[in-house]
Amino acid sequence: MIDVGGTEGGVRLRPPRHRVARRAVLWWSCQAASRVVVLLAAVGFGAWWSPFPNRALVIALIVLGVLGIGYVAVMPWWRYRVHRWETTDSAVYTAAGWLSREWRVAPMSRIQTVDTARGPLQRALGLSSVTVTTASAAGPLTIDGLERDVAADLAERLTRTTQATPGDAT
Amino acid sequence: MSELPPEETTAAPAPPPDPFEDWQRLDPKAVIASTALVLAPMFPIVAIMAVSDENSGRTLATVGVMLGVVVLTLVGSWLNWYFTRFRVTAERFELREGNISRSFRSIPRERVRSVDLTAPVVHRLLGISVVKIGTGQKAGNDELKLDAISTARAEELRRLLLRPRAGTTSEGVPPPVTGSGEETGTEELARIRPVWYLYSTLTASLLLFTWAAVGSALSTLSDVFRTLWAADTATDWLSDTAASVWAHVPLWAVVVAAVVTVLLGGLLGALAFSLEMWWGFRLTREGDATLRVRRGLLTTRAVSLERRRLRGVELAEPMLLRLAGGSRLTAVATGLEHGETSGRSDNKVLLPPAPRGVAGRIGALVLDRSGTLEDGTPLRVHPRVALRRRLSRVLLPAMLLAAALAVAAHQSGAVPWWSWLVPLGAALPASVLAWDAYRNLGHGHRDEYLVTRYGTGVKRTVLLQREGIIGWRISQSPLQRLTGLLTVSATTAAGNGYYSVRDAGTEQGLSFAESCVPGLLSPFLEKNSDFTSESGDSPDGTSHERTTKRTDHP
Numbered sequence: 001m002i003d004v005g006g007t008e009g010g011v012r013l014r015p016p017r018h019r020v021a022r023r024a025v026l027w028w029s030c031q032a033a034s035r036v037v038v039l040l041a042a043v044g045f046g047a048w049w050s051p052f053p054n055r056a057l058v059i060a061l062i063v064l065g066v067l068g069i070g071y072v073a074v075m076p077w078w079r080y081r082v083h084r085w086e087t088t089d090s091a092v093y094t095a096a097g098w099l100s101r102e103w104r105v106a107p108m109s110r111i112q113t114v115d116t117a118r119g120p121l122q123r124a125l126g127l128s129s130v131t132v133t134t135a136s137a138a139g140p141l142t143i144d145g146l147e148r149d150v151a152a153d154l155a156e157r158l159t160r161t162t163q164a165t166p167g168d169a170t
Numbered sequence: 171m172s173e174l175p176p177e178e179t180t181a182a183p184a185p186p187p188d189p190f191e192d193w194q195r196l197d198p199k200a201v202i203a204s205t206a207l208v209l210a211p212m213f214p215i216v217a218i219m220a221v222s223d224e225n226s227g228r229t230l231a232t233v234g235v236m237l238g239v240v241v242l243t244l245v246g247s248w249l250n251w252y253f254t255r256f257r258v259t260a261e262r263f264e265l266r267e268g269n270i271s272r273s274f275r276s277i278p279r280e281r282v283r284s285v286d287l288t289a290p291v292v293h294r295l296l297g298i299s300v301v302k303i304g305t306g307q308k309a310g311n312d313e314l315k316l317d318a319i320s321t322a323r324a325e326e327l328r329r330l331l332l333r334p335r336a337g338t339t340s341e342g343v344p345p346p347v348t349g350s351g352e353e354t355g356t357e358e359l360a361r362i363r364p365v366w367y368l369y370s371t372l373t374a375s376l377l378l379f380t381w382a383a384v385g386s387a388l389s390t391l392s393d394v395f396r397t398l399w400a401a402d403t404a405t406d407w408l409s410d411t412a413a414s415v416w417a418h419v420p421l422w423a424v425v426v427a428a429v430v431t432v433l434l435g436g437l438l439g440a441l442a443f444s445l446e447m448w449w450g451f452r453l454t455r456e457g458d459a460t461l462r463v464r465r466g467l468l469t470t471r472a473v474s475l476e477r478r479r480l481r482g483v484e485l486a487e488p489m490l491l492r493l494a495g496g497s498r499l500t501a502v503a504t505g506l507e508h509g510e511t512s513g514r515s516d517n518k519v520l521l522p523p524a525p526r527g528v529a530g531r532i533g534a535l536v537l538d539r540s541g542t543l544e545d546g547t548p549l550r551v552h553p554r555v556a557l558r559r560r561l562s563r564v565l566l567p568a569m570l571l572a573a574a575l576a577v578a579a580h581q582s583g584a585v586p587w588w589s590w591l592v593p594l595g596a597a598l599p600a601s602v603l604a605w606d607a608y609r610n611l612g613h614g615h616r617d618e619y620l621v622t623r624y625g626t627g628v629k630r631t632v633l634l635q636r637e638g639i640i641g642w643r644i645s646q647s648p649l650q651r652l653t654g655l656l657t658v659s660a661t662t663a664a665g666n667g668y669y670s671v672r673d674a675g676t677e678q679g680l681s682f683a684e685s686c687v688p689g690l691l692s693p694f695l696e697k698n699s700d701f702t703s704e705s706g707d708s709p710d711g712t713s714h715e716r717t718t719k720r721t722d723h724p
Contacts, residue, residue, distance in 0.1 A: 011677045011684075013644065014696045086694075093694050099648050106641035106661075107690055134640045135504070137667030138659065141641075 013103055016086035016093045023125050024083070024145025028076035030121060036068035085143040087158065092132055094141045104141045110134045111162040116155045118148075130155055190258035190327060193266075196251050199296045200318040204247040205240060206292045212236045256316060258330060263303065265314055275314065281305045283479055283504075285328040286517060287472040289321065294470060299324040303331065304517075332460050332474055355457040360521060360532045362451035362465075369496040369523035370444035371437055373488050381436055448522040453532065461501075461536065463519060473517050479503045481638035481664035482619060483520065483533045485543065485631040492629055497529040498522070501536070502634060502665035518665075533633070539617055543633060549612030549623060550682075555653040556673035557608035564604045568597035613671040613682060620660055620686045622671045632669045636686050638662045644683070658683050 043064060047057035078098040086093045092111070095103045115131045122128060128151035133140040146154065216236070219229045254267040264276045284304040293299060298318040305314070319327070449467035456462055461480070464472045482502035491497065499521035521532050530542035539545070576590040607626040614621050619633040643659040650656055650673070658679040659670040671679060684691045 011680045011695050011697050013680060013691075014694055016694070088693055091690060091693070097645075100645060101651075102643065102645040103694075104641065104643050105691060105694065107687075110640035134661065135663035136640055136661035137663075138661045139643060139668075 015082075016084035016095050018085050020080070020083050020085070020143065020145040021127060021147040021150070022080070023127060023147075025076045025080045027121060027125050027127055027145055028079055029072060032072045032075050036072055040065060040068060083144065085146075087154070089161075092141055092158065094143055096142070096144075104139070106132060106134050106141055108158075108161050111158065114155050114158045114162070116151055128152070130158075132158060189323075190256075190330060193255040193257045194319075196254050196316060197298045197319045197323075198251060199298050199320075201244065201247045201251050203292045203296055203298065203318060205244050208243045209240055210292075212240075254316075258327070263314070263331065265316075277303070277305055277314065279331060282331045283476055284517070285331050285474050287321070287324050287328060288469065289318075289466075289471075290469045293318055294468075297321055301327060328472075328474060332476065357455045358452060359455055359461075359535050360451075360453040360528075362448055362522060363524075366451075366522050366524045367441060367444045367448065369491060369494060369525070370448060371440035372490045372494050372496060373440075373498075373523060381432070381439070384435065384439060444522070451522055453520060453536075461520070465522075473519075475501060475503060475518075479664075480536070480635075481662060482632060482634040483536060483543070484633075484665070485526075485529055485533060487526070487629040487631075489627060489629075491523055495526055496523045497526040499524070499529045499533050499536075502632065502662075502669075504638075504664040537619070537633065539619075543616075543631070546616035547614055549614040549621060550678065552608070552611040552613075552673055553655065553675045553678070555655055555675075556611060557605070559649070559653065559655070559673060560604040560607050561601055564600040565597055568593045568600065611672065613674060615686060620669070622669055624670070624672050632665075634660060634662060634664075634669050638664055639687050642683050642687075642691060643668060644679070656680075660686065 040061065043057070043061050047061055050057060075098055082095055082098055082101060084095045089108070091105055091107050093103070093105050095101060111132055112135055113133045115133070117129045117131065118127065122145075126148050128146050128148050129142055129144045130146060130151050131140050131142045143151075143154075216229070216233060219232060249269040250267070253269045253272070254265070256263070256265045258264075258279070262276050262278055263282060264274070266272070266274050282303055282305060284302075286302045286304070287299045288302070289299045297320055299321045300318050301316040301324045303314040303316075316324075318324075446467045446469075448465050450470075451463070451465040454462045454464075455477075456474075459477055461475045461477055462472065463475075464470070480501055480503045484500045484502055486498045486500065487496070488498075498519075501518045501520050503518060520536060521529055524532075527542065530544050533543045534541055534545070537543075571593040572590040575585060575593065579585040579587045579589055603626050607624075610623055610625060610629050612621075612623040615636070616633070618636050620636055620639065621631065621633050623629070623631040639660045639662055641661040643661055644656055645659070646656045654676050655673045656676050656679050657670055657672050658674060659668040660683070661668045671682065674682065680691065680695060684695060
């Protein structure tokens, strides 16, 4: 067992090995764009309907527009660089997020279910999400934006591995 | 079951090898109990109407309606009783119920995780108990409820269902009858002391609860007065006297009197509640398999918990209780729903609010550790940055608010000039709390347990079995990344689902996680002094893949 809390060296979490599909950027861009459009439409509608000519609202609209464009331009790429996954013989490891990050590790022996899901947009782009759940109520591991074949492969491999492990995984 | 009334032991007919093998009915007295519950509140209403109302026709009509309700309840619960049957076979527990829509549920006996006995007042008078069988399934409607069977049989059923499967060979021996719980293998771990009632009055929720109860009682009382036509004279007299008294008393005295009344009343009420809740509390261990909590003055509750489901304990110290040196002990176990959502949080209570030392000792006993929960290596302190983070979280908003108020006061007269002092004044106690929150942060391990401590409003110390950790969740917000902190959460099937070490140093947190579950995180850790120059976690993955050096920790 290592000495905890010492200041020797510098232990850090390395990113998982595999990236998700590059098309995931497109998928996240679409999502981001639709979010920004809805927000801008709401504010714009408000500006148009308000009884007095409101310069503040127009300025807010412009600021929001610039921020929104920035978000759509930056977030998907940033997310693409963060989102990664890896499986070893003993564990599944994922990284997600963009501004805030989250890394999740689950040992193979504790995996309960492996689900593959595809929304309409993901289907159009040939992408899949793989969700790995454990007995904990605290959040399953999700890998978004995988190539469809890769996802199917991964799900099958995980299912096979976890079936080989005895016990009720709690 | 020393608190339950003595029970006729004839309820179980001839004791065959397994007394619940055939289809069983509930106790017919259940019908009486549920009718009595409907009937009881009607008496005062009818009495008041009979005394006060001149219109006897209306009284009669009301009585008629009430009788109708009673008859309907009677018929309904009789039908319920008639159609409800259950049995325990060698493998399964089966329950048939429903009159209009029938239902049949069948649960494998290994899936039964808890059998709780509750007896509200009426049930107790009749010698019957409500049995709840928990299967620990997260999906709703997981609870099987038998309302009600005679207490002795309920006790027998509980013992049968919770008997470890290995011990099924001994089923031929009928368990020692009567629910006295004095049979061999039962070991008492804790029993309430009179002083503990005082501790439990110190939980703020009880104080609030008391005043809510008093409020509703007062409004009911005033309704009664109004019905009795006594309202005018009584309230007039009261308000007249009050006015004449208060006219000669300075304001501060009135305020002090009010505060004292509220506090004293709250304390007395809380004392009453804690007496009701914790009367006759006993924590026992039955054989090696179950822990059992029994308590209650009017309504008795008996909760059983399988020890193999126990993954740890949590010591919670709400601020008031902490100042008095007290602590609450709850179980971290699989199969118990989250307390917050299910409203059944009391089924994981292991000890009423008690002196901290006692709670620590009992906690260690429950977990089979020697000494107390505090024994072992002291917890590790978190980096000072964590304190700065807490302080700035409090101080920055206060400063901003003060500045905004000062500007607003300068610009317009609507805001009083001194208003900016208020957030500044509040900042002082808030930063004391922030300091306390930092001081309470800590983590470490003791024997087979991960320990984490956090919180200031409620300070919590959680011991989680390292075996029970089924994964890690490590998160870092942008600010945490800048300051080199991260939050490490151990996910588990028990309790909240995860327990966090908040704002640990990056390296501290990671190596802690690694040492808690050796081997799980190590393939994903890298140890290299070069990285100290490369600040933070750059999202550029390719360079990492090139420089990756796996170090397998010894």
